Amino acid sequence: MGLPIALAIVMFGLGLSLTVGDFRGVVRAPRAVVVALVLQVLVLPVIAFGLVKAFDLDPLLAVGVMLLAASPGGTTASLFSHLFRGDVALNITLTAVNSVLAAATIPLITNFAIGHFGAEGELGLQFGKVVQVIAIVLVPVVVGMAVRSRFAGFADRADRPVRVFSIVVLASVAVGALLGERENLGEYVRDVGAVTGLFCLLSLTIGYVGARVMRLNEAQAIASSMEIGVHNTTVALTIALSILDSTEVAVPSAVYSILMYLLATAFGFLITRTSAAQAPA
Template sequence: MQASFLSIYLLPMAIAIIMAGLGLSLTPADFKRIFIYPKAIIIGLVTQMLVLPVICLFIADFFNLEPALAVGLMLLAAAPGGPSANLYSHMAGGDVALNVSLTALNSVLSIFSIAWIVNFSLDYFMQTEAYVPMQFLKVVEVCAMIITPISLGMWVRHRFPAFAHRMESKVKLISGLFLALLIILTGLKEKDHLMHDIKSVGAAAISFNLACLLVGYFLPRLFKLPPKQAVAISMEVGIHNGSLAIYIALSILNNGTMTIPALIYSLIMFITAAIFAYWSQKKLAN
């Protein structure tokens, strides 16, 4: 019953609210910004969609994670940046406009990348005929869960800008509450082996989180991007949409164990991001 309530009702509702909230903050100009900051956008997207999955693959192999946990970690790497990245980027003094554009573009592109990364991970880590790849209809389902509420939110902002402005902060608050509830319910669902899995995947999740933040900052700096844009990219690739990863693990792949990496990551990423934001703010002030 709990699993049905979580996967059938709460998860789709949470994803819809989070994505609609993202749509309320977007305008067509956010998608056009790729022509204004092409170098920063390209570096951010390449880091998020190509570099991080490769790093995650090495981490999963290094820690010798059991197959379901390894796939769950890769699923988290495939998930786009979370809306909270904008808030943390603002706290850290980053380029928030760049964050908004990266979140929008990555959310759209992740429709295609998630299916490929998940299917590759299932094949690579399961190494048996027992795995079931994401079928076309499941990919369409993920697509609908991302694009439909974002489009609705953007339409509301275009049609009723004053209402969208008033609702934006409220929807963000509701999204945060839903995320907290998701973490609690997912933890309760997996409570029988949660502590064992934390011991198994905790170090890998923390390592991946720190790698996301550090690579997200220093790789753009290596390509001579300004510190503000490097901070924005770091937050974008360090704060993942854990709720989407949990939704795919439970509702698409029907595997509760695969939710554990996203659960642990969601618990620690806001702490490490806050510490990184404090460091970034101090660095930018000097």
């Protein structure tokens, strides 16, 4: 019970950082938003599916990777984008839109994976569980936005504590998920570490290269890369542990939550240095 409440607080904090104006970014930069969302919502699950098939993962681990692919970008993506001079406004818009879309995309993609890989047990996201996903992902965001619209000062003061709380929750849940499977941990990390690491690198690369191919500017490409590569793994972990009641399904997200910080940092330094080297003197 405590984990869904913790996630609801995290999502409420996300809502405190958003305004209706953030969604207007779709109108201000429609091509950038559409390109990033297509890459994240449509292309990313296809890549995850291909990796899972290539590595021939255990069904529950395969479902976990697909659930990870369906999870939206996190607020941390905006921090990485700011660090590497990306378009932070685009990140905020993408996070806002994707947090709404996730209420539908997570059940669709997860149920597809459960059916395709033949995961055993009552693992599906039936109607009642879909309502739970909406309740812990979408509703707190809307409530947070409503609070911000009325009490902007409180929202600003709460921003830092909620971010700290979010990091603590993520770390606690990731470690808990890994310890919950400690008997098989070495095997899982060996199997899922390669898949999740490669998935993270591909996500970051496709977010950047795809944006540049579609003629978005450098700042927008960096924002797209970080938004697509840095997931809100707390959402995936909570759904795996509390709604699907499967520690094994949570393992890929737990491993990814550690790897993504290292890989996103390295990738950010790589693309900024490459861009600086290519800039005209």
